[in-house]
Amino acid sequence: MERTFRQPLVMVDTALFTIRDEHLCLILARRQEPPFEGVLALPGGFVHIEEDADTAMAARRVIRHKIGFDAPYLEQLFTFSGAARDPRGWSVSIAYYALIPSSLLDQSQVAEALPAAALPPLPFDHPQIVAHAVERLRSKATYSSLPAFLLPGTFTMNELHRIYEQTIGTRLDKASFRHKILEQGIIEPLSDQFRVGAHRPAQLYRLASKALTPFERKI
Amino acid sequence: MERTFRQPLVMVDTALFTIRDEHLCLILARRQEPPFEGVLALPGGFVHIEEDADTAMAARRVIRHKIGFDAPYLEQLFTFSGAARDPRGWSVSIAYYALIPSSLLDQSQVAEALPAAALPPLPFDHPQIVAHAVERLRSKATYSSLPAFLLPGTFTMNELHRIYEQTIGTRLDKASFRHKILEQGIIEPLSDQFRVGAHRPAQLYRLASKALTPFERKI
DNA sequence: CCTAGTTAAATGTATTTTGCAAATAACATA
DNA sequence: TATGTTATTTGCAAAATACATTTAACTAGG
Structure with a gap:
């Protein structure tokens, strides 16, 4: 297969909603590698095209790795792209959002669930992803279950x-x-x-x- | 930059809606190159990461190439992915949909505007993209302008x-x-x-x- | 110039949906 | 048994909706 153009990094990021103390919260993960090593961010990872049937499967893998089980509700949110969103260069991130009943989470994970209205500064374009996700959830809540x-x-x-x-x-x-x-x-x-x-x-x-x-x- | 994994093809596809004879139609393009050379399909193309600020810009380029001007309304639809959707291998397609007033189209383009309810067999996963696009348009029509x-x-x-x-x-x-x-x-x-x-x-x-x-x- | 034909726009009204307030029900506990 | 507390129902005015009808403003044809 010939390719006459450079190909971008393709990854998934996930906005994991849960409720804690009557507040809408997001589950964050501390990044294990650079860039932004040690910083709280949306859980994410690269799409493995050898293993993942599609990007939803990559998102499910990320979620399972973070909370240990599948999310009862998972939906593709939006695809973010560009040269500015990641210091490693032009990239594509297919963002998903999921709803997690807090009853299923143990204490350690809940510790990293922070109110959507008061998140710490997030790396990459994650603030934008969060804004989209909250907006989508709000919107859908008004006419769905x-x-x-x-x-x-x-x-x-x-x-x-x-x-x-x-x-x-x-x-x-x-x-x-x-x-x-x-x-x-x-x-x-x-x-x-x-x-x-x-x-x-x-x-x-x-x-x-x-x-x-x-x-x-x-x- | 080291990459320890293969990277997928990244492209955009567009569902261009217009109205003709009181019917909701989609503008199709005859493919100029393999695979499916000569077949009617949704207008699409690769994302050029050297030129495109983001995938919306790639979509706008595709649309401008097809109809000669920008669409009054353009929105990202969904991102399709997987090994089966394109014979060239695992790929990602960020699909967009746009609304085009038929008054702006000249006759030649209108000739390739076919009723959404009676499209010819489409290549790749384009039938799925069309289904999503129609569904989204229907849904949004009920509560927006x-x-x-x-x-x-x-x-x-x-x-x-x-x-x-x-x-x-x-x-x-x-x-x-x-x-x-x-x-x-x-x-x-x-x-x-x-x-x-x-x-x-x-x-x-x-x-x-x-x-x-x-x-x-x-x- | 008058009338029939045609589409636009407004009106009327019964029905349904909403917003708000209050009443009633079913407990545990003291 | 009285009291506090939350759940659930009821009542009603106000607003929105569906449906049917009427009125308005033209053109074209005799």
Whole structure:
């Protein structure tokens, strides 16, 4: 195969969202090698074209290496490119974002989960990637069941409500929210299962199979 | 710079939407070189890392080469990758989609604009790219002013209405559509300009500056 | 000059969806 | 048994929507 042009570095970077203390957080990794060795950054790595069927597989490898298991929700975000984004020269980074229920993370990993609103200075063009990822999550949250993937397998209506408010960043009416979510059928009640406490017990729900269907909208 | 891994081919492909005879169409190009020489395909090309600031610039170059001018609307779509998509081996294609007002195209180019619903067999993974692009356009049309970019600079309310119906694929109530579009402020009337005919003249509109703001939505 | 034909635009109204406030339910605990 | 606490439901006004109809503003043809 003849190549009459130089070829760029191709890598993946991942924005891993989770919730900690009611705040939307990102899981960062301390870089093991130069450039920016020792600096906190988005987990990433090169695409291995001998092993990876596609770049999503590379992203899954990076995530598994970082948190030890697969993310319940993973989606390609945007591809960043150019000469300025990496000191090693012209490069392409296919960015992914994923949603990780904090219940699945152990303490050591949670230590590197920092609030998306107050991240340290990040290397490369990672601030841009984060901005895109937050924007995408916000946008999708308003018309899909995405935020539910930040919760563990079962959750109460109020937990779901709070997590939507967290990701969207605005208040949502409780009654309307409950009504709309139930009507969309993206979650289903676990019959006879409730979360107890010093108050009325709360119905437990789980994601329904049709959970990823976006809500219906009309012009 | 040392590289301990093979690097993939990096290219861009473009899905160029336009409207012809009230149908949503894609502009195709006959391939000039192997593989698939002479076959109709999405316009594309390699990313030239010596010239292109980023892959969007490569996409703009491809589009300018195909239709002779820049697209009024261009957006990155998705990045496709893998060993199977191109017979030359593992590759990455950053796909873009663009909206082209048919009024700007001359006849020769229009000849290669074929209905998105009835395309010939396409090479590589171009069918997948087309599916993604149509899906994205549909989705965005329901909550943004995107379809207006398929129209010439000035247009009537009914033309806009028809183009929304075309891209979304469903009927939309005329009165509600008019009301909602005007309320969103994405278009503005050209005072004292009307399209005449053997009937009541229609007010002409143009895209307002805030045209790209997505519509407001709520859970 | 009048009328039929045609498309644009506005209007009316029943229905549905939302926002907001309040009431009721179901506990644990003291 | 009363009290505090959170869950869930209810009620209603306001806004948005779907659907049907009416009115407006022209041209063309007699």
